[in-house]
Amino acid sequence: MDTHTGQFIEQADPHVTIYATLSHTWDSEGEQTYRELQEIQRIYDPGGHRLSAINPTPTSMVSLDGFRYIWIDSCCIEKQSSSELSEAINSMYAWYRDSKLCYAFLADVSACGTTEDWKTQFSQSRWFRRGWTLQELIAPSEVVFLSQEWEPLGTKHDLAEAVEEITGIDQDVLKHELPLDCVSVAKRMSWASGRETTRVEDEAYSLLGIFDINMTMLYGEGRRAFRRLQEEILLRIPDQTLFAW
Incomplete structure (x- = not known):
C-alpha cells in the first residue's frame, strides 16, 4: 500500500x-x-x-x-x-x-x-x-x-x-x-508449542517459513495439515529430532 x-x-x-x-x-x-x-x-x-x-x-x-x-x-x-x-x-x-x-x-x-x-x-x-x-x-x-x-x-x-x-x-x-537451518527441527517446533491459532490448520501453515516449506492450503483438513507439514519436513530436512518432538 x-x-x-x-x-x-x-x-x-x-x-x-x-x-x-x-x-x-x-x-x-x-x-x-x-x-x-x-x-x-x-x-x-x-x-x-x-x-x-x-x-x-x-x-x-x-x-x-x-x-x-x-x-x-x-x-x-x-x-x-x-x-x-x-x-x-x-x-x-x-x-x-x-x-x-x-x-x-x-x-x-x-x-x-x-x-x-x-x-x-x-x-x-x-x-x-x-x-x-x-x-x-x-x-x-x-x-x-x-x-x-x-x-x-x-x-x-x-x-x-x-x-x-x-x-x-x-x-x-x-x-x-x-541461520534457521542451523537450528534443529525439534528446537524450532518448541518455539511454536505454546502458541495458538484461530484455525487449526494454521498451526501448520504458520510454520511454513520457519522450515522453508511450501504446501497447498486445504482449509477444512483439520489436524491433517500438521501431519502434512511433518511429512514435508522429513522429505526436505535430514533431522531425526522431528521424531523426538
Whole structure:
C-alpha cells in the first residue's frame, strides 16, 4: 500500500521496493479487509488524495519514518481468492524477511506508567502467544515494538534478552547471527508449542517459513495439515529430532 495515496500497488518482486510491514494480533471488530479498502479507494480520487478512512496511525507513522510503502497481511491479501491466499501464505515469511523494518503493534501493552509496568505487560502480551507472529518476529532483520498508544518500546535487538526469555528463541536467531537451518527441527517446533491459532490448520501453515516449506492450503483438513507439514519436513530436512518432538 502506498502510504501517500492509500492506493494498492502491484509488485511481483518485493526486492525492487523498499517497504515496511506491520505485525499485529487480529481484531475481529477492527480489521479492514482488502475488499473494504478497495471500496474506500473507489470513493476517493485515485490521483493522490490521502485516504483518511484507512487506518491512519500505521500509515502515517510509516510515512513519517521515510517509508513510501507498507505491507499489512490483514488488508493486502485478497482472502476470498483461494489461489491468492495460498500464494500469500507460502510467501508470508518472505514478505516479512524482505521488509526493511517490521512494526509490531502490541494492543495490550501501554506505554503509560513506569518502565516496570510496561515490561510486565510486554512479557504477558498475547502477541507472543499467537501462531502467525512467530515468523513475524524471526523473519525481519529488525522489529520495532509499539505500545497501544503507538509509542516505540524498543527494537528486537534492544529487547533481545527479554524476548528470548519470553519465547525461548535464542538471541543469535533473533539477531540473524544464526541461520534457521542451523537450528534443529525439534528446537524450532518448541518455539511454536505454546502458541495458538484461530484455525487449526494454521498451526501448520504458520510454520511454513520457519522450515522453508511450501504446501497447498486445504482449509477444512483439520489436524491433517500438521501431519502434512511433518511429512514435508522429513522429505526436505535430514533431522531425526522431528521424531523426538
